[in-house]
Amino acid sequence: MFNRWNKCRKKLEIKKKTTIKDIATLLGLTPSAVSKALNDHPRISQKTKAAVQEAVIQLNYQPNYLSSALRKGKSNLVGLIVPRINTHFYASVIENIEAILNKNGYNVIMAQTNESYKKECQSIYTLLNIQVDGIIASIASETVDFEFYRKIKQKGVPLVLFDRGENDLEVDYVGIDDYNCSQLIVEHLVQQNCSRIAHITGFSHTRIFKNRIRGFRDALQKWELPVEEDLIIESNLQIEDGRRIMASLLNRKQRPDAVYAASDNAALGALQVLLEKGIKVPEEMALVGFGNEPFSTIMKPEISTINQFSADIGKEAALAFLERIKHPEKKVMLNKIILDAALLVRNSSKRGN
Amino acid sequence: MFNRWNKCRKKLEIKKKTTIKDIATLLGLTPSAVSKALNDHPRISQKTKAAVQEAVIQLNYQPNYLSSALRKGKSNLVGLIVPRINTHFYASVIENIEAILNKNGYNVIMAQTNESYKKECQSIYTLLNIQVDGIIASIASETVDFEFYRKIKQKGVPLVLFDRGENDLEVDYVGIDDYNCSQLIVEHLVQQNCSRIAHITGFSHTRIFKNRIRGFRDALQKWELPVEEDLIIESNLQIEDGRRIMASLLNRKQRPDAVYAASDNAALGALQVLLEKGIKVPEEMALVGFGNEPFSTIMKPEISTINQFSADIGKEAALAFLERIKHPEKKVMLNKIILDAALLVRNSSKRGN
DNA sequence: TTGATTAGTTCAATCGATTGAATTTTTTTC
DNA sequence: GAAAAAAATTCAATCGATTGAACTAATCAA
Numbered sequence: 001m002f003n004r005w006n007k008c009r010k011k012l013e014i015k016k017k018t019t020i021k022d023i024a025t026l027l028g029l030t031p032s033a034v035s036k037a038l039n040d041h042p043r044i045s046q047k048t049k050a051a052v053q054e055a056v057i058q059l060n061y062q063p064n065y066l067s068s069a070l071r072k073g074k075s076n077l078v079g080l081i082v083p084r085i086n087t088h089f090y091a092s093v094i095e096n097i098e099a100i101l102n103k104n105g106y107n108v109i110m111a112q113t114n115e116s117y118k119k120e121c122q123s124i125y126t127l128l129n130i131q132v133d134g135i136i137a138s139i140a141s142e143t144v145d146f147e148f149y150r151k152i153k154q155k156g157v158p159l160v161l162f163d164r165g166e167n168d169l170e171v172d173y174v175g176i177d178d179y180n181c182s183q184l185i186v187e188h189l190v191q192q193n194c195s196r197i198a199h200i201t202g203f204s205h206t207r208i209f210k211n212r213i214r215g216f217r218d219a220l221q222k223w224e225l226p227v228e229e230d231l232i233i234e235s236n237l238q239i240e241d242g243r244r245i246m247a248s249l250l251n252r253k254q255r256p257d258a259v260y261a262a263s264d265n266a267a268l269g270a271l272q273v274l275l276e277k278g279i280k281v282p283e284e285m286a287l288v289g290f291g292n293e294p295f296s297t298i299m300k301p302e303i304s305t306i307n308q309f310s311a312d313i314g315k316e317a318a319l320a321f322l323e324r325i326k327h328p329e330k331k332v333m334l335n336k337i338i339l340d341a342a343l344l345v346r347n348s349s350k351r352g353n
Numbered sequence: 354m355f356n357r358w359n360k361c362r363k364k365l366e367i368k369k370k371t372t373i374k375d376i377a378t379l380l381g382l383t384p385s386a387v388s389k390a391l392n393d394h395p396r397i398s399q400k401t402k403a404a405v406q407e408a409v410i411q412l413n414y415q416p417n418y419l420s421s422a423l424r425k426g427k428s429n430l431v432g433l434i435v436p437r438i439n440t441h442f443y444a445s446v447i448e449n450i451e452a453i454l455n456k457n458g459y460n461v462i463m464a465q466t467n468e469s470y471k472k473e474c475q476s477i478y479t480l481l482n483i484q485v486d487g488i489i490a491s492i493a494s495e496t497v498d499f500e501f502y503r504k505i506k507q508k509g510v511p512l513v514l515f516d517r518g519e520n521d522l523e524v525d526y527v528g529i530d531d532y533n534c535s536q537l538i539v540e541h542l543v544q545q546n547c548s549r550i551a552h553i554t555g556f557s558h559t560r561i562f563k564n565r566i567r568g569f570r571d572a573l574q575k576w577e578l579p580v581e582e583d584l585i586i587e588s589n590l591q592i593e594d595g596r597r598i599m600a601s602l603l604n605r606k607q608r609p610d611a612v613y614a615a616s617d618n619a620a621l622g623a624l625q626v627l628l629e630k631g632i633k634v635p636e637e638m639a640l641v642g643f644g645n646e647p648f649s650t651i652m653k654p655e656i657s658t659i660n661q662f663s664a665d666i667g668k669e670a671a672l673a674f675l676e677r678i679k680h681p682e683k684k685v686m687l688n689k690i691i692l693d694a695a696l697l698v699r700n701s702s703k704r705g706n
Numbered sequence: 707t708t709g710a711t712t713a714g715t716t717c718a719a720t721c722g723a724t725t726g727a728a729t730t731t732t733t734t735t736c
Numbered sequence: 737g738a739a740a741a742a743a744a745t746t747c748a749a750t751c752g753a754t755t756g757a758a759c760t761a762a763t764c765a766a
Contacts (some may be wrong), residue, residue, distance in 0.1 A: 021723095030745070031722085035722095035724055036725085057724050063482070064723070065483050066419055066423040067423050067751085069723095070417075070724095086441055086445070098464075107479060109430075109462050112447075114448075128417055239651075298652070380760050385755075388753055389715090389754085397714070401714080416752085416753075417751085418762085423721050423723095423753080424720070424721050424752080561714080
């Protein structure tokens with residue numbers, strides 16, 4: 001099939017793929033001399049290099065990436081595995097990873113897992129198959145078995161995790177201090193005179209949520225508030241879950257006076273219910289989200305949230321990969337890069353007292 | 354640098370890259386026999402094929418994608434150029450393109466232009482350099498010169514455009530009927546007894562916005578409303594522009610009684626201003642957006658908008674590419690696939706009359 | 707038994723660039 | 737002007753899989 005196409009192109013003389021051979025012929029050199037000239041080899045004269053550069057332009061030469069990748073044993077491709085690209089957080093991380101890697105001669109191959117373990121395994125398999133030079137990933141929420149990630153390590157392919165990481169894998173990790181974020185939020189809410197704080201969290205097998213829960217519990221104790229287990233509620237953190245859980249919280253005899261949601265989506269769902277029921281925010285119920293998604297500022301009141309500085313996370317993840325490539329001899333081990341995050345206090349939790 | 358790493362791996366015997374050679378040695382065959390067995394060549398016996406399959410599992414063999422790509426002259430990579438991935442629309446298109454192409458053995462390389470012409474040119478250059486088997490793109494808003502896209506065509510690389518297309522390029526295009534969408538919206542607003550409709554549009558050199566404007570004008574005439582040129586306002590369609598333009602519209606002596614924004618973001622900005630100024634929506638000002646971004650339903654009132662069925666756009670774009678690959682002999686020409694879009698009437702434009 | 711078929715493999719070239727060693731060319735030195 | 741040193745280039749193997757042609761067995765017909 002493809003051959004027919006190639007032949008067809010040849011016949012029509014559309015196919016003009018220039019190779020170093022063409023340049024060599026044109027200049028009366030050998031392909032190897034041309035290759036060395038292109039790679040700025042010290043043993044090639046300036047005159048020749050200049051001539052080759054000229055010919056490159058003349059013949060509109062583009063090096064065949066595949067052949068050089070094959071020969072050099074590296075593809076200059078980096079796999080990027082993310083749960084979803086449709087949040088501002090991931091979009092921003094991706095944008096920054098892409099920018100930095102592009103600048104360093106790498107291209108990014110994207111794979112979305114849609115939070116599915118199966119899709120994640122497939123993606124890893126494919127990326128390894130394509131011979132990527134490294135993989136940067138944020139683990140799907142479904143994933144509890146890290147066998148496939150271990151396979152990446154075994155193959156000697158650099159692996160960097162961000163946001164959703166896993167200590168046991170003992171690889172580079174870039175993220176924020178989730179434990180501390182919970183502490184910040186609780187501290188802030190306590191200062192706003194809240195005393196019964198509910199926490200809508202994600203799946204507790206995920207490390208980041210585990211940490212947020214831990215931080216939440218410890219902070220309550222620090223401020224001498226009772227830890228009520230039934231105020232810590234697991235969810236998928238989507239809008240619907242936020243609505244559902246908020247509604248159920250409101251039905252309790254003893255309502256909480258503040259809600260800390262581990263995502264802006266959940267916070268948004270909660271806020272919608274509060275507004276619909278005419279409950280005053282933040283007076284009757286203070287609300288804090290997580291992630292600083294753009295929509296957190298479009299509601300009235302604007303939603304207080306944690307700014308994760310997604311751009312920095314992307315940058316650091318890309319840099320961690322480049323560092324790994326530069327120093328392959330370094331032993332791969334758990335290397336956590338914890339970035340600052342900041343609490344953005346907005347009207348959903350700002351009681352004027 | 355990389356060689357050192359390779360040597361290092363060899364020394365540590367981590368490097369276990371099995372090649373067809375290894376399989377050949379194990380089974381007492383030649384590499385070519387193994388290759389043919391793997392590719393289900395008719396002249397290889399079933400027995401041998403079975404043995405090879407067994408060995409593949411035994412040795413944990415993964416074919417070297419680079420070498421086969423080099424030999425076959427195709428990379429199984431498809432370039433995907435989008436302005437931004439941070440809207441629901443593009444995220445959804447990408448998700449569906451990826452799903453379909455993956456299923457057909459292709460991998461997707463993503464490039465974001467951030468609406469920049471320069472970045473777009475770079476992306477095209479890189480993708481061609483990587484020898485992608487095709488490019489699926491949505492043109493950046495800055496782009497007015499299509500030279501680089503022509504280069505794709507010249508190289509014989511299949512090109513499919515979606516959403517932001519260009520007739521002159523004469524390639525496959527997948528999109529919706531923008532002209533008709535404007536007509537739908539005007540018709541709806543007229544039926545809600547609106548008579549002075551403003552239109553916040555995008556950069557008018559972009560074909561889709563040109564079409565929406567044309568549809569808007571024609572619809573006004575059809576309904577015998579005057580076309581007031583100063584009610585058609587160009588913008589970058591972001592929230593801020595929506596706010597700014599809405600504010601200026603409100604300052605006019607003769608206010609419009611409806612606004613049709615060519616993006617949900619612009620509609621959102623407009624709505625914020627309206628709510629802040631206490632103007633009743635839709636009674637005093639009806640509002641319609643475009644794109645059905647998820648946030649269009651989180652405000653009160655919910656924003657009426659156009660559902661572009663982004664999933665279908667993605668699917669069709671991927672299929673158009675596959676079709677092109679399957680029939681390379683077909684002459685490349687303008688081939689428009691226009692999908693249905695639907696007006697979602699919500700409270701921002703639903704006057705109870 | 708010989709010649710013709712067919713099945714099953716192997717051979718050898720190829721894709722295009724890279725690279726260390728070898729060779730040729732040029733320059734320097736005595 | 738010959739020998740030595742330095743510079744520039746060529747040689748040839750390589751990366752790993754693919755593929756048409758060639759070759760060897762085994763099977764069949766006459």
